[in-house]
Amino acid sequence: MGETLLRKWLLADFDLEVVELTPVAYGADIAAQVWRAATATNVYAVKWSGAGTNTGHQVAAYLGDSGLPGVPEMVRTIEGGLWSVHAKKRLTVTPWIDGVRAAQSGLTEEQWAEYGVLLRRVHDAEPPIRLRDALPKHSHIDARTPTIAAEVRERLEEPEGEVAEELAAVWSQYEHVITDLCTNRPPAPTGPRVICHGDPHLGNVLVDDQLHLIDWDDVIYAPREQDLMFMLGGMGDVGPTTPTQLDAFLRGYGPHTIDQDAIHYYRHVRAFEDVVGWSHQAITGPEEPYALAVVKGILDHGLAALAVSAER
Structure with a gap:
């Protein structure tokens, strides 16, 4: 435009x-x-x-x-x-906001605690009934992912170009993981629902004299583990990368008994979305080589690897 x-x-x-x-x-x-x-x-x-x-x-x-x-x-x-x-x-x-992305700058221990406070305040907010009832209860990305996955598989049957050929080899190598993500989804959680940002990794956090949580396109009314999943492993450097960082976040977030079954579910769902979405971008663009590298990371040591290993 x-x-x-x-x-x-x-x-x-x-x-x-x-x-x-x-x-x-x-x-x-x-x-x-x-x-x-x-x-x-x-x-x-x-x-x-x-x-x-x-x-x-x-x-x-x-x-x-x-x-x-x-x-x-x-x-x-x-x-x-x-x-x-x-x-x-x-x-x-x-x-x-004249700040830097937290994914680029990282967060200090104090800022991790501050981020825990911020996300807890979001989760504890009590929206008007009309807004609460209008909130999505399921991920709009998840709803369309199976169709995109089918398109990716079809394109990889006869890959065009070097990146697509390498992606086809990656999908073949990790076929068991991708099949698991596609067919072996855990039961959906049934716990209390709150306002969840839906995508609160550090790429959506800006840092200046305070932290700012931006990009609310994926907001969802769900158990808080929908958001907390991003802090509990598998997200690489867009989540906590050390026990100290995680402890600081949880200290700021405050008391909550984490539902590990819910974490398992949301980790599984997000892994499938990311593998399929980044694979589609590796085929259709933009930045195909970068998207391919992201897919490799998710499957090898990232969210998909963690989601599937938890089931074994």
Whole structure:
């Protein structure tokens, strides 16, 4: 999408007269485009995305308006809405956070504890009944993953290009793991549900003088283990990598008896989503070699390896 059109939308929808636009490239969400947008007086993060659901923005707005530290407020449209729609994608605006991704900078022990506090506050929030009832109870990514997996398998029968050929070899090598993820899903948990971010790894945490949890597209109403799973192994350097870091996070999070069966379920589901999603990107782009490397890591020593080893 061209800058001229985006500037027009921001002026018409949000009354923002943008003087400078800078594309921001980060993450696995190829359905989204993000910009740093500067006006004469302020700087904003602008996102145009077809991913996730509307409820993610509603939750972020509820938490931000409630004054929960670490959740950016949503900038309203001229008509008071949380987003506008163009080409069937949502255009949203939040204040720009001039920080670094925690996945790049890492977190100190003190910051890990701070992150535990932040995630606990999200989980303890009590949304209005109407918002609570509107929240997804199941992952929108999980729902479409089997179809994408079938497409990947079909493409790998006759791989085109060096990356696809190597991916086919990887899928063959780890066939037992992928088959397990596809067919041997543990029972879904039935514990109490709370607001869950759905994707709270360090790639979605910005660090300046405090921590900010961003990208609420995957919000879900689920047992809190949906989020806690990301802290308990298998996520590499986008989760705790040492016992000290994990202890600091759990100390900040506070008392909770972790349901290991629920952790097992959410780890299994996420591993399948990641293997399939990154494999699809390795075939279709962008950044095919990088996506291939991610798939290898997930299967060899990451979330998939941990999910399957727990069943043996």
